[in-house]
Amino acid sequence: MKESIFALFLLLSGLAVAASAESPQALPDIPSKGQAYTLPDWFKVSFLNIGEDATEAAAQHKHLLLFLHLENCPYCAKMLKENFTHGANTVYMQQHFDVVAIDVQGTRDVQLDKQTHLYESEFATRLGVQFTPTIVFVDGQGKPVLQLSGYKTPKEFARALHYVKDKAYSHMTFPAYLKKIK
Secondary structure (H helix, E strand, O other): OHHHHHHHHHHOHHHHHHOOOOOOOOOOOOOOOOOOOOOOOOOOOOOOEHHHHHHHHHHOOOEEEEEEEOOOOHHHHHHHHHHHOOOHHHHHHHHHEEEEEEEOOOOOEEEOOOOOEEEHHHHHHHOOOOOOOEEEEEOOOOOEEEEEEOOOOHHHHHHHHHHHHOOHHHOOOHHHHHHHHO
């Protein structure tokens, strides 16, 4: 059931694109050429069965966070460095989220339900990923609750982490939440 909810969401790909809630912003000072990076070793080792990963996270009172990235992406490298390798966001994520990395050009198998298997690249396309990194937050029922596209500063990303962890998505949109906390 949980897996089929996620699969249904993916079929409604327009919703995935619309879920990016923050308004456009000036691009940060990031080099224009490729930049190698390493994913943190505390990311969850996953067989990319999204429903199972969401259920396992929920059993630990956590949400699933999908980190969709592109090899040598300078925006991914900067976001990883500032949000995932040190600082308050790193500690907060380790306490409240299971983080799974997905390569937007990858060929590993992503299982959405018993019948639906996609390559990582096809999964990213179904989600409407146009920028990297893209972050997709998934609740314990396997339902995506927020999608963020592109680089986010630690302050911007912290707002999204708290929105999801506190389950504010159950009663308000992310833009409404941002207005409320300002």
